[in-house]
Amino acid sequence: MSILIRNATILAMDNLHGSTPFTGDVLIEGDSIRQLGTGLTAPEGATLIDGTGKLVMPGLINSHLHSGEALFKGRYDNMPLELWMLYSYPVLGTSSIDDRIIYLRSMLVAIEALKTGTTCITDDLFESPAQTLSQLNAAVQAYDDIGIRATVSGHMIDRPYMDTIPFSREFLPAECQTRLEQMTPPSAEDFIDFAKAAYREFHDRSGRIRFMVAPSAPQRCSDTLLQAADELARQWQVPLHTHIVETKVQGCTGPAHYGKTLIEHMHDLGVLHSGVTIAHSVWVTDRDIALMGDAGVSVVHNVISNQKLGAGIAPVRKLLDAGVNLALGTDGICSNDSARMFDVMKAAGLLHNVSTPDYSRWLNASEVIRAATLGGARSALIDNITGSLEVGKRADLLILDLQSINFLPLNDIRNHLVYCENGGSIEKVIVNGEIVVDSGRLTRVDEKALLAELRELMPAFLAYHGKVEQENAALAEGIAAIHRHCNGMDLGIQRLGTDSAWV
Template sequence: MSTILIRNATILAMGGEQGSTPFSGDLLIEGNRIAAIGPDLGDPPGSKLIDGRGRLVMPGLVNAHTHSGETFFRGRYERLPLELWLLYAYPLLMGPLLPPRLLYLRTLLLAMESLKGGVTLLCDDFFDPPHHDLDRLGTVFRAYEDAGIRANVSSAVMNIHPLDAIAHGRRTMPPELQARLDFGPPISAAGYIDYCRSALAAFQDKAGRLRFMIAPSAPQRCTPDLMLACDELARQWHVPFHTHVLETKVQAVTGQLFHGKSLIRYLHDLGLLHAGITIAHSVWVDDDDIAMMGAAGCSVAHNAVSNLKLGAGIAPLRRLIDAGVSIGLGTDGVCSNDTARIFDVMRTAALVQSATGPDHERWVLAQEVLKAATLGGARTALLEERTGSLEVGKRADLIMLRLDSLAFTPLNDIVRQLVYAENGASIERVMVEGEIVVEQGRLTRIDEDAVLAEIRQAMPAFLAEHAEIEARNSVFLPYFDEIHRRATAQDVGMDRYAGTRG
């Protein structure tokens, strides 16, 4: 068993007795676990010594919600709300399946950027229509395994037609265009659960770092029997029930129109609001929703940057935290964020909350944001017993940052400077499961230059093909624009929603 001793470092544990108070000391790693933390741990025989002087050691960051399928669309779109953006990033009229090699490289690129940015755990809501295929899912797992990152990976599902999952969909879209959207019979609840059981059997705890999670896309996109079957399986395997809820005002209107209640209330009434559910976004929640979420002990993956770029709104973070909702931070996909950097999300999440009202006592603290990026994120993945903080017995998932960098000069407050000043440039070393996967800013398992060169060579043909897909789907744009305008203009019950006030 390998032993590593990090000596004389500044340690930010984010858990245990020390919490978010930095202290000086040593950290001993035996195999893949933290064996001891404290002052002067001696010199264990055979251990590799790492000099921690002038270095900060802290838990690896957690990306609580992302989509690897968007990785090749960095910087491609702007000034599009979610309902219009989906037409291009997740087109209704799809092209051929991405070749396996590009599927692998797309996933690997996300893992590479994540690790170099200090992310040691990500939750990938992988979506690969039109079918669920174990071989293709295996390709995604292989990329994460090769990179050395910890990951929860889903195979997201929906079984309600897109026009039936959005307010005013059928009445707005002309019949001749609706006829072009005949996708055949949707997957059944039994069929999807059979697939998920196979995925769990094949990939659960692969390499000690990789897990499959259950991810019905959203309550308005999935039938109740599918949602309930997914929840039952997630509980059996103790994996997250990961879903999108109330990201936009259109979705808030959709819930009221279809069910006569908010989508949070709808989940609650189905028995799906509990400690095992992770809700991505949660922007358009009202006070009743927040109370139910807090009572259930559920988690929210807060995507501050993506919510701003897609015009979704500002999630009511203070009220969610005060209600007892566990918060993690997500980038969302690279296409709606344009980076995989959680440091960017931390800074944005902290700053934007200060614009939600004049009561400065209710603005979020840097300490709260950093907790969301570490232990809170691990909670959303149901992995808080393994990772998210530096505590004896937990897995050795950590990052080391230089404290002599610009971001920490002068050094006033480590936590605040991590949230407001750092962007990942100070990262020197990243460790997952006790293995150093980034050293002096370079990946140890991957030939970065070769991977990036191969991707650059493949992109002209791929993006030209995608441009043709975009052109085919642009015929739907005026109608989804009208759907968006109609829904966002509706006032019925909307004054109750936090999103209207930030």
């Protein structure tokens, strides 16, 4: 199958053009871009698309999301991360979720993502009380069916809950501590065996699905698990995807547990290198940033989620200056409440303007677009195949209508994309050379039928989850006390905005 797009405005994000638009043609053959230029000849039988008045750009890449939260979208508000996790990632009273719910839940995320311009996602999947290969397969199958590119994980935690949160023994109720201490997480060996089986089963499915290794966070994983996971990631050349210092509570965790920051702990373990992607990095120190830059890690900036959960402002300019690769993500679908990457781009372009009066250090639109495309591909270790429009790369791209209200009047296209566009101008979404969204319609699946099926299942699911929420509410007062303590609220310390989180 061939597609020729003629006379379009092209935003290639490649080494030659960067974020400077130019006029030209794009020839797609099979799953890849065959030619970029002007006056290109269409092969026999090719689909011809008139690009006049259209913008062709790389598909957006959501570099950090948790599809498991999709059924809680719009459910929670005004909770810091640790409190919010009691209900979105409950530890008490859970049971395995049916595979069909997981399939539909994943499809819900993929539908919104594709229709708003995201061609590639990194989904860090967690299931409570434990994930099965069958559950992971349900998510993978949804992504395969709809036609999106995805890197998926089996989320790893092998440390007991009490050991993952500082001051838990000081603040959590004694009866809850007893119950939590009776719960035994899977071992490091169990997780490594699971990862090996998942890699064999899912990696490189349909040329679009990849598996990654995702130890949850250094405070939630033993050193044994972190190092074993890193060994697999290096062997398979896939990301080691983790979370570090999203909140002030987590910022207190490293010194409390290890006598050093969590980044320093990762460095000392030898698990800090260019194959590592770190979500958040809000509460990193200057030494942390230097270590991260020297290692060449990627950081996913989850700007909307960090605001909703009150986590703080990541020191993005410092990270970029140090040589860290920047990507963007929505984070969880109920700590952001959507999978829309254009929302994330706008928030990333605006938030840092209030973190410092030095406007030379604010993010510009080109930097934001790069983080949402090539930077995201780099974080998933697939920048050799996607993230920019280049000959030989996979044809993952968007066609937008420059005649839409979002581009009127047409000034700087990059500014329009970051500050004006919301996905409403998208006419076509192409992944792996295939048109998967055409004029707002998904071409591979019956969206209406899938969503109707999910609606029918939701009452029973929410009734189950409501009982789980009630059970985990027993921990809320203690977790709230830990949050107040780590943020200095019990000492009367004021919260002030700075260019790196809070003081």
